[in-house]
Amino acid sequence: MAGMHLDRHSDMPLYQQVAAQLRNQILDGRLPAGARLVGSRLLAAELGCSRAIVLTAFDLLYSEGYLQSVPRGGVVVAAVARPSVPATPLPDAGSADTWLSTRWRSVLDTRYDFDLGSPFSTGTPDIADFPFDVWSRLLRQAWHNPTRSTCIDMSPLGWPPLREATAEFLGAVRGLLCRPEEVAITAASSGALDLCCRMLLDPGDEVWVEEPGFIEARWALKAAGARLVPVPVDDKGLCVAEGMRRAPNAKLVVVTPSHQFPLGVAMGLERRQALLEWANQRGSWIIEDDYNSEFRHRDNMPASLKSLDRSGRVIYLGTFSKVMLPSLRIGYLVANPRFIEAFGRGRARIDVHTAGTAQPALVEFLRQGHLLRYLRRMRKVYADRQRAVLQALATLAPGELEVPPTPAGLHLTALFTPRLAARVSDRDISRRSRATGNFIQPLSQCYLGEPDRQGLLVGYGRLRADEAHARLSSIAALLRA
Ligand SMILES: Cc1ncc(COP(=O)(O)O)c(C=O)c1O
Numbered sequence: 316m317a318g319m320h321l322d323r324h325s326d327m328p329l330y331q332q333v334a335a336q337l338r339n340q341i342l343d344g345r346l347p348a349g350a351r352l353v354g355s356r357l358l359a360a361e362l363g364c365s366r367a368i369v370l371t372a373f374d375l376l377y378s379e380g381y382l383q384s385v386p387r388g389g390v391v392v393a394a395v396a397r398p399s400v401p402a403t404p405l406p407d408a409g410s411a412d413t414w415l416s417t418r419w420r421s422v423l424d425t426r427y428d429f430d431l432g433s434p435f436s437t438g439t440p441d442i443a444d445f446p447f448d449v450w451s452r453l454l455r456q457a458w459h460n461p462t463r464s465t466c467i468d469m470s471p472l473g474w475p476p477l478r479e480a481t482a483e484f485l486g487a488v489r490g491l492l493c494r495p496e497e498v499a500i501t502a503a504s505s506g507a508l509d510l511c512c513r514m515l516l517d518p519g520d521e522v523w524v525e526e527p528g529f530i531e532a533r534w535a536l537k538a539a540g541a542r543l544v545p546v547p548v549d550d551k552g553l554c555v556a557e558g559m560r561r562a563p564n565a566k567l568v569v570v571t572p573s574h575q576f577p578l579g580v581a582m583g584l585e586r587r588q589a590l591l592e593w594a595n596q597r598g599s600w601i602i603e604d605d606y607n608s609e610f611r612h613r614d615n616m617p618a619s620l621k622s623l624d625r626s627g628r629v630i631y632l633g634t635f636s637k638v639m640l641p642s643l644r645i646g647y648l649v650a651n652p653r654f655i656e657a658f659g660r661g662r663a664r665i666d667v668h669t670a671g672t673a674q675p676a677l678v679e680f681l682r683q684g685h686l687l688r689y690l691r692r693m694r695k696v697y698a699d700r701q702r703a704v705l706q707a708l709a710t711l712a713p714g715e716l717e718v719p720p721t722p723a724g725l726h727l728t729a730l731f732t733p734r735l736a737a738r739v740s741d742r743d744i745s746r747r748s749r750a751t752g753n754f755i756q757p758l759s760q761c762y763l764g765e766p767d768r769q770g771l772l773v774g775y776g777r778l779r780a781d782e783a784h785a786r787l788s789s790i791a792a793l794l795r796a
Pocket of ligand 1: 437438502503504505506529571576604606633634635636641646
């Protein structure tokens with residue numbers, strides 16, 4: 316029969332290949348209802364296979380209802396098999412994705428330029444010194460001794476020993492006192508944020524977001540149907556009084572108090588207290604994204620909002636993505652046990668639990684002190700890199716860029732002075748930086764509304780201190796051109 320052939324190198328059994336090709340011909344109308352099939356002997360001869368293979372394929376198609384036999388031993392295509400409506404193919408790539416929900420179209424339509432391979436990428440840690448030997452040994456050991464709880468009965472809130480080890484880690488690294496029952500293991504902080512938004516919000520609920528802020532948080536919020544209310548950030552962090560003026564009854568606020576994304580500033584104590592008080596009075600929720608606070612460059616970093624929380628309104632998010640490996644996709648959430656319990660029930664109904672492959676190895680990595688040792692080393696590395704970037708910026712563009720104090724993390728933001736902003740635009744510099752191989756993100760794409768400041772986001776997670784000057788000179792040249 317036209318267009319049929321068998322692939323003897325394929326793992327698919329030959330009778331399945333014959334059946335699949337006949338099924339396709341029936342479904343796309345090349346073999347219409349009532350059409351008589353060639354005899355099994357002839358088809359077997361054409362395909363160069365045994366008649367038994369063709370007969371097994373026919374049997375399968377009979378049992379699926381695609382074929383029926385007619386008097387005098389013939390085989391015809393069954394009437395029921397004819398599609399009632401011609402298939403409408405999905406629109407071509409490039410045309411509007413009209414089959415997506417309006418919410419998801421708006422998430423996917425937001426333009427966001429970044430390049431994880433750039434030396435200035437903001438969220439990329441350096442993995443060159445990661446102790447892969449230790450990590451692979453712990454993974455091997457964990458899977459040498461599999462248990463029922465790691466293979467089958469993984470809890471939606473994470474493997475209990477990991478919840479315990481994470482609570483200890485947070486005390487040691489962040490001074491955050493919490494009990495294992497206040498910790499849930501999540502699909503990194505993005506997964507935690509996504510489910511929190513979906514579980515807390517009804518479509519149209521108002522949510523304060525930092526302006527400028529973290530675009531990925533806005534995607535999760537938009538996907539949950541939230542109405543985003545941008546609240547400005549100044550040198551003391553989120554302007555709480557302005558949030559209260561713009562949306563006094565917001566259901567939720569998503570905030571990065573220890574190291575604001577993208578400006579890098581830490582939120583002052585008065586603002587923290589005002590935010591907690593407002594949330595307590597209104598019954599609102601606060602999601603504290605404490606990203607990268609493990610990499611503090613000074614010892615006097617403020618305590619987390621969570622540690623000031625007396626009403627259980629703060630949901631604290633953290634991740635092992637940057638202190639270990641981004642592909643691990645393991646993070647954690649610290650919250651009131653009532654919230655944790657509801658979160659676990661929600662998780663069980665959506666994607667059941669965080670993948671269990673790495674959880675037992677991570678417990679040992681934490682318990683044996685490998686992560687603390689690696690973190691101590693990397694803190695120094697990133698502090699040196701931040702210093703090298705600050706020095707290079709001061710020499711290369713004196714008086715043109717201002718860097719807000721940045722107590723932690725893997726990036727800083729170089730703000731344009733009004734004089735520089737009058738001459739160049741950050742989007743234009745960013746666009747032209749691509750060609751130099753040193754792509755740098757513009758601050759203005761972190762705004763929901765009209766940007767009131769211009770600047771560049773200088774990631775230094777992967778930028779060697781001895782390369783900082785040379786790589787930043789190519790950016791400084793663009794500022795002068
Ligand atoms: C502001 C902010 N929050 C959270 C994260 C961490 O995301 P995840 O834990 O999903 O890897 C990042 C990563 O770049 C970030 O920039």
